[in-house]
Amino acid sequence: MLARHGKAMREGVRDGVPIGAGYFVVAFSLGIVARNAGLTPWEGFVASLLNNASAGEYAGFTLMAANASYFELAVVTLIANARYLLMSTALSQRFSPKTGTLHRVLVGFDVTDELFGIAIARPGAVDPFYSYGAFVPALLGWSVGTALGIVMGNVLPARAVSALSVALYGMFLAIIIPPARQSRVVLGCVVASFLASLVFSVAPFVATLSPGTRTIILTVVISSVAALLFPVSDDELRHEREEDADAA
Amino acid sequence: MQHSTLLYIAVMSAVTLSVKILPLTLIRKPIRSRFVRSFLHYVPYVTLAVMTFPAIVQATDVPAAGAIALVVGIVAAWCGASLFQVAAICCALVFVVELLVL
Numbered sequence: 001m002l003a004r005h006g007k008a009m010r011e012g013v014r015d016g017v018p019i020g021a022g023y024f025v026v027a028f029s030l031g032i033v034a035r036n037a038g039l040t041p042w043e044g045f046v047a048s049l050l051n052n053a054s055a056g057e058y059a060g061f062t063l064m065a066a067n068a069s070y071f072e073l074a075v076v077t078l079i080a081n082a083r084y085l086l087m088s089t090a091l092s093q094r095f096s097p098k099t100g101t102l103h104r105v106l107v108g109f110d111v112t113d114e115l116f117g118i119a120i121a122r123p124g125a126v127d128p129f130y131s132y133g134a135f136v137p138a139l140l141g142w143s144v145g146t147a148l149g150i151v152m153g154n155v156l157p158a159r160a161v162s163a164l165s166v167a168l169y170g171m172f173l174a175i176i177i178p179p180a181r182q183s184r185v186v187l188g189c190v191v192a193s194f195l196a197s198l199v200f201s202v203a204p205f206v207a208t209l210s211p212g213t214r215t216i217i218l219t220v221v222i223s224s225v226a227a228l229l230f231p232v233s234d235d236e237l238r239h240e241r242e243e244d245a246d247a248a
Numbered sequence: 249m250q251h252s253t254l255l256y257i258a259v260m261s262a263v264t265l266s267v268k269i270l271p272l273t274l275i276r277k278p279i280r281s282r283f284v285r286s287f288l289h290y291v292p293y294v295t296l297a298v299m300t301f302p303a304i305v306q307a308t309d310v311p312a313a314g315a316i317a318l319v320v321g322i323v324a325a326w327c328g329a330s331l332f333q334v335a336a337i338c339c340a341l342v343f344v345v346e347l348l349v350l
Contacts, residue, residue, distance in 0.1 A: 022332035029339075043253055050261035055296055060260045067251060070259050077263040080299070083292030084264075088271035101273055108269035114331070159350070162309040163343035166317045169304040170338035172296040173318075177325035179293060186293050193297030201302055215298050222294045227286035 005129040012133020019114045019134065020141030023052075027142045029167040030057055031149015037065040041147040048146040049139060052112055056080040057146075058168055059215065066210060079216050087116040096125040103128040110135045113175055185230040193222055313345035 027048060034044040039061070051057050059080040063073050088111050095104065107119070107128050115138055119131050153161060180187040200206045200214045209217075301318065308314035317338040325334050 018332075022330075022335070025332070026335055037253075039253060039257075043257060047257045047260065050257070051264045053264055055299060056260070056264055059299065060256070064251070064253065064256050070251065070255065073256060074259050074263050077260050078267060079291075080295055081264050081267045082288065082295065084268045085271055086288050086292070088268050089275055092272045092275050095272075104273045105269050108272040109265065111268040111272070158309065159343065159346055162307075162313075162346060163339045165307040166304055166314060166321075166338040166342050167335040169300045169307070170317070170321050170335035171331055172300045173321040173338075174325045174329065174331040174334035176293045176296045176300075177322055178328070181326055186290070189290055189293050190297045193294045194301040197298040198302050211303075215295065218298045219291060219295045222298075223287050223290040226290040226294070227283050230286070231282050232286040232289045 005127075008127045008130040009133035012130040013136055014133075015118050016115075016134030016137040019118070020137030020139075022114075022141075023138055024141035024145040026054060026167050026171050027145025028149040028152075029164040030054065030061070031146040031151075032153040032161055032164060033058055033061045033065075033168075034146060035150045035153040037061040039064070039150060041150045044150045045143045045147040048143040052110055052139060052142050053081050053084070054168055054171055062211060068210060072210070072213070075216060079219050082219075083113075084111050087111050087113075090120065091116065091126060094120060094126045099125070099128065107131045110139060112138070114138070185226060189222060189226050193218065196222065308342050308346065310342075310346050310349050313342040313349070316345055317341045 030048070031044055034047070034057075039047065047057060047060075051060075056077050059076050060073060063076055068076075088108055091107065091111065092104070107126065110131070115131065115134055118134060119126050122130065156164075176186075176190055180190045196218050197214070200209075200218060206214065304318050305311045305314040308317070320341055321334050321338045324337050329337065
């Protein structure tokens, strides 16, 4: 029993190392954003340890820099991390009924696109110990990367900071473009989102709204329209989950 | 009104952890509503797309560098480059373009 858990955990660490390395680089650029929001390295470390969410933290730090209200921060964090609701829900279907609540809470603690991907890609019921193993390098890379970004952000030449500032957007592209290639509706959503976001950033009145508020409005409107016009069938969702598993 | 950074982090973390943990611990059956399922399906792509553009063009010192990173990043992701590769390509492009222009 213990030996089996140990093996799963070692496999998790092995699969988590490349993820942690990638996280480190992206977290470093996130640290530069956190620095602009006035976070100390320790605050950045803790925020990243507890959140491990690129889009959510990026949106959160941006709002902190703008001195937004706590309520606005909560709503934007919810919207930016809404996809984890889906992944957490999908994971709940893959747990053995015998798995206790503590394991569910701990696995849920570090649901990310990549860690979800490798957990769901393994055959059979999700083994919490595999996930724990993967969490170690992933969380280390993410949290230490954020703290170092805050420390070194001002040491780096402006040129390097400017270059690193697009790492997050590159990561976002890597998440949204492959599904857009698979599905014309998702492609349409992405194009519509780009255009609407551009319009909202320059149009009279709406341009004066905070970026967080604009993100909420656009997300709710565009996703609702897409859901009404192109409801997703169970088959598509299942098919997609299998593809996620193949890709991971 | 000035806000506390620690309280900001607490609010953000509480929301994030609830989103990640609650479905896994509470939902033991699939969600029935087709609209809600479809809505949740589209949300991640729309949110990330809205946050990426035009912000990527405004983030760099030279807007054209951000624009080039956007286009090449899309092509790279379309061709199957990994998350890390796309992020690295975008950074490298901005660095090179700004080196040439500035």
